Amino acid sequence: PKGYLDIKAAKRNEYYGIVFEGKIDAPKAGEYTFEMASDDGARILIDGKKVVEHDGLHGQELRKGKVELREGQHTIRVEYLAYGAPNGFRAGWTEPGSNHAKLSVESLRQKNKQKPKKESLPPLIGAMQDGYAAILCSPQFLYLKEKQGPLDDFAIASRLSYFLWSSMPDAKLLELAKAGKLQNPAELERQVERMLQDSKAAAFTRHFSSAWLRLDKLGKMPPSGGDFQFYKNLKVEPMLLKQVTSYFEEILNTNGRISEFIDSDYTYMNQVLGKWIYRREDIRGARLRKVKLDDPRRGGIFTQPGIMTATANGVDTSPVIRGTWVLENILGTPPSPPPPDIEPLPTDTRGAVTIRERLDLHRKNESCSSCHAKIDPMGFAFENFDVVGRWRDRYRGVNKPIDTKSTTTTGREIANIIEFKNMLKERESQIVQCLTEKMLTYGTGRRLEAIDRGKINRIIKELGKKENRLRDLVHLVVKSDLFLNK
Secondary structure (H helix, E strand, O other): OEEEEEEEEEOOHEEEEEEEEEEEEOOOOOOEEEEEEEOOOEEEEEEOOEEEOOOOOOOOOOEEEEEOOEEEEEEEEEEOOOOOOOOOOOEEEOOOOOOOOOOOOOHHOOOOOOOOOOOOOOHHHHHHHHHHHHHHOHHHHHHHOOOOOOOOOOHHHHHHHHHHHHOOOHHHHHHHHHOOOOHHHHHHHHHHHHHHHOOHHHHHHHHHHHHOOHHHHHHOOOOHHHHHHHHHHHOOHHHHHHHHHHHHHHHHOOOOOOOHHHHEEEEEHHHHHHOOOOOOOOOOOOOOOOEOOHHHHHHHOOEOOOOOEEOOOOOOOOOHHHHHHHHHHHHOOOOOOOOOOOOOOOOOOOOOOOOHHHHHHHHOOHHHHHHHHHHHHHHHOOOOOOOOEEOOOEEOOOOEEOOOOOOOOOOOEOOOOOHHHHHHHHHHHHHHHHHHHHHHHHHHOOOOOHHHHHHHHHHHHHHHOOOOOOOHHHHHHHOOOOEEEE
């Protein structure tokens, strides 16, 4: 079972050492086994009924007791007596049909000569180290365990907290869970607003935007040397990540429309990004701040240098990588993987030919042509952005003009990045669906299935009534059946 325990002071008429009171949640009905050991005596009471009583006369000998529990919540009280040093206790329980597992304390200690020996530590410190090590290595600590079906209030508190804060619930959430109030949609809405206004919500901005836009690829193959030496010397990479998260945070905090991810008249930059990426001399200072754009090709989040760098390979750009990124993360229509016998497109480190010329040769293979007809138009529109997101009109090395023209599988012609953004605006509903699914996957920790389609569509329909705004999407996700059920 899972539960919570409050440590409370107890009357000293029986020389209590420590008393735990709280709740446990039995995931299924059946016979549960509780066990404990204590050198001075102890008891476990479930729903007021004594299940284990340990007299402590034979040292820390393990005593067990069994009790039939119905599925659901039960009260628990654990009493430890203390009549003198040394003091020690342990307790545990097992579910019906499960095995009791123990962590070996010895296996958790590092056998390192540089580490102080146990004998050199005060007994209490050594015992605390062992206890913390066991807790931190336990599956219950490393994984969120949720039972199938509707989440109870404590599970909602945990899921909500890890969704928006990437951390455990605070006292307010636990208080509401204990009172059974997190099943109330109005209370959930209040808590989402409270949590989004907290500084800890920066974790959601950072982690979700990275998961959605695949910013984990940033830094895998960073540009270096030659014309890109500034990227390393000026430590540009953290600035690129901060720019993306600042932009996401702006739309979240203002409840901006999701279409602002496609295009806008502003971005975030500092002096380094202004000078080296955007080629602007009017930006001063190291802090990233909101800046009005003077170039309509630059608006939105998808053309920001962090995205352009994450979708390049550090040497040259690839419409295939960028096109696949758009299909997977923006439109939600990932292409099929290439056939196993097809060689990947080689990187042209000498700059002898353009990427379009290499792709034209590659597409002559019939096994490749159908997929590339879908992928390439989504990537060619970004070719004016180099591997760090700077604008360019010609390829270096071959000194040939960049050709961004392409035709989609529907026959639509796209000449440049502005026309590409216009095409994305017309497909806003598809982008909203993709973003909704990404957020649900992030919030619930599971892949969505075909059976979830109806519930996803209900979220999208309600969001459309609210003009497809980002903060509203967070609220709708939290109140959805998909979020509130396992």
